[in-house]
Each structure stands twice: as structure tokens, then as C-alpha cells.
Amino acid sequence: MSELNRHWIVGPGALGRLIALRLATRASEGVEVALLGRRRLAASQTLVTPDGTPLTRALTMATVDTPPSPPPDVVHLVTKAYAADAAHRTLAAHLPPGTPLVLWQNGFDCQPRLTERHAGPVLCATTTEGAFVASDDRVVHAGHGQTLVGALDGGHRALADALARRLDGAGLPARAVGDIRARLWQKLAVNAAINPLVARFRIRNGQLRDRPFRPMVEAVIIEVAGIMAAEGVAPPEGEGLEGWRALVWRVVAGTANNRASMLQDVLAGRPTEHRAILGPLLAAAARHGQEVPRIAALQAELCGLATNLADPASPC
Ligand code: PAF
Numbered sequence: 001m002s003e004l005n006r007h008w009i010v011g012p013g014a015l016g017r018l019i020a021l022r023l024a025t026r027a028s029e030g031v032e033v034a035l036l037g038r039r040r041l042a043a044s045q046t047l048v049t050p051d052g053t054p055l056t057r058a059l060t061m062a063t064v065d066t067p068p069s070p071p072p073d074v075v076h077l078v079t080k081a082y083a084a085d086a087a088h089r090t091l092a093a094h095l096p097p098g099t100p101l102v103l104w105q106n107g108f109d110c111q112p113r114l115t116e117r118h119a120g121p122v123l124c125a126t127t128t129e130g131a132f133v134a135s136d137d138r139v140v141h142a143g144h145g146q147t148l149v150g151a152l153d154g155g156h157r158a159l160a161d162a163l164a165r166r167l168d169g170a171g172l173p174a175r176a177v178g179d180i181r182a183r184l185w186q187k188l189a190v191n192a193a194i195n196p197l198v199a200r201f202r203i204r205n206g207q208l209r210d211r212p213f214r215p216m217v218e219a220v221i222i223e224v225a226g227i228m229a230a231e232g233v234a235p236p237e238g239e240g241l242e243g244w245r246a247l248v249w250r251v252v253a254g255t256a257n258n259r260a261s262m263l264q265d266v267l268a269g270r271p272t273e274h275r276a277i278l279g280p281l282l283a284a285a286a287r288h289g290q291e292v293p294r295i296a297a298l299q300a301e302l303c304g305l306a307t308n309l310a311d312p313a314s315p316c
Pocket of ligand 1: 194251
């Protein structure tokens with residue numbers, strides 16, 4: 001596997017810009033980065049590192065319907081989950097067949113579809129890197145995390161290793177794994193127990209530990225654990241319901257002061273990623289003949305939010 005030097009990052013949100021700016025620090029090794037969005041951003045972008053150091057880089061900026069040339073060694077799709085299909089459709093026409101694609105979306109919605117549809121190898125990535133775009137448009141790398149990459153069927157190992165090496169060398173600790181499908185479902189399980197409730201009640205993660213929210217979280221965990229058991233996905237530590245319960249409450253404690261991503265979307269008037277997070281759970285429950293009234297109710301409530309009703313890309 002040759003080195004991955006030319007990267008296109010599609011989706012200039014906080015995570016997309018973080019990846020772009022970290023990769024751009026390896027320019028002396030031949031790494032070239034282009035950042036693509038629906039509109040062209042300012043070429044000069046600043047990242048504030050976790051120790052507070054500002055790092056400014058000039059990036060190639062382009063739009064998805066007029067991408068730069070030459071073609072990339074790899075494309076990173078870092079859009080919101082509900083925008084991934086449309087971005088891929090627009091971009092695919094400009095990519096030579098065989099171009100590797102990396103999907104960075106939350107949930108488990110577009111991953112199987114785009115793995116099937118893309119004319120080239122597809123990897124999925126899941127990360128615990130924390131970043132946000134500050135009011136002065138600088139990207140703040142709030143905390144270091146870990147990125148895992150792999151193909152849904154565990155294949156493309158050399159590509160996953162090369163990508164992990166490239167990210168790691170750019171300051172984003174990363175590792176290739178053979179079980180990315182289980183890792184995506186584990187993250188989805190945590191997201192399903194936290195995100196919809198904090199978005200609906202507009203609370204910080206830590207408040208889920210208090211009444212009246214704690215029993216609501218517990219009820220969701222029980223339904224999620226049942227679906228995971230039927231899907232054959234085990235929690236990362238421990239077993240069954242207790243393992244899922246321990247995982248969710250550990251993440252709640254570790255992120256107590258956070259406004260979770262779905263709450264941030266609601267507060268910013270953006271559509272939420274409920275379809276990518278709750279949708280796969282509802283579909284799996286239906287496949288296995290399981291009743292999941294709490295998850296179904298959360299999905300209905302999120303569908304009814306004004307920002308979701310207004311957005312045709314996020315139908316229910
Ligand atoms: O979506 C998020 O914000 C995060 O995945 C999590 C774990 C819910 C913490 O806020």
C-alpha cells in the first residue's frame with residue numbers, strides 16, 4: 001500500500017477542519033489537503049491545539065461540485081450523517097474508480113449503503129477527538145481522543161493501517177481494527193441513551209443522573225441492550241445489560257459538563273442525527289420482532305422538532 005498523501009476532506013465542520021489542519025502539518029512529508037464543502041471557506045484556517053497554541057495553515061478550498069485536481073489518494077466524508085449520501089452522489093462523478101473513501105459519520109445509517117455503492121474500498125472511522133468551531137471561526141481541539149478505522153467486513157487491512165499511520169503521524173492517535181462494525185454499534189448505543197434525551201430536555205449530559213431523567217435513561221438502556229444482544233454486539237467491557245449500563249453511565253460521568261452533539265444541533269437550529277442513531281436501532285428491533293416503545297417515542301419526538309420538520313434531508 002503506497003503512502004496516502006493527497007487527502008480530500010468533505011465537510012468543513014469542526015471534525016473535518018480538525019482532520020484537515022492536523023494532516024496539513026505533515027506538508028513537509030508530501031501530504032496535500034483540500035477541504036470541500038457546499039461553499040468555499042477562507043483558505044487560511046486556524047486550529048487551537050489542546051494546550052492553547054494557535055496553528056494557522058493555508059488549505060486548498062473547493063466545493064463538492066467543482067473539486068480540485070489532481071484526484072485524491074483518499075476521500076474523507078466528514079459531513080453530518082443526513083448529508084452523506086447527497087455529498088457522495090455529487091462527488092462520485094469526479095472520482096476515478098477505486099478511490100478509497102473513509103466515512104466518519106455517527107450512527108450506522110449511511111455506512112452499509114455507501115460501502116455497497118462506492119466504486120472503491122470503503123473504511124469507516126469512529127473517533128473520540130473533541131473539537132468545536134469557536135465564535136471567531138477558529139477550530140478548537142478541546143481534547144485528545146482515539147480514532148479507530150476499518151472496513152465493515154474487516155477487510156482492506158493494509159489501507160486501514162496506512163490511514164491509521166497517516167492520522168497518527170499528524171497528531172490524531174489512530175489504530176486499524178478488524179471489528180469496526182461492533183465499534184460503531186457500541187458508539188451508537190451510547191449516543192442513543194444520551195443524545196435524544198439531552199436534546200429533548202435541553203440539559204447537559206451530567207443532568208441525566210438526576211430525577212426525572214435517570215429512569216428514562218435506564219429504560220432506553222434496557223431496550224438498547226436487548227437489540228444489541230439480538231444483533232450479536234457485545235459491550236466493550238462486562239456483559240449484557242450490566243455492561244451497557246456501566247458503559248453509558250461511565251460516558252455520562254466523563255462528559256457531565258458537555259452539551260452533547262444533538263443538543264448543540266438543536267440549539268443551533270440544525271437538523272439532528274436521530275435517523276442515523278435511532279433509525280438503525282428501530283430497524284434492528286423490527287427485524288428481531290422486539291417492542292421498543294421508548295426508542296420509538298424518542299424518534300417520534302425528535303422527528304417533531306421544528307428544525308427536523310423543516311429539513312428535507314432529514315425525513316422521518
Ligand atoms: O454526541 C456526543 O456528544 C457524544 O457522542 C457523547 C458521547 C454523547 C458525549 O456528549
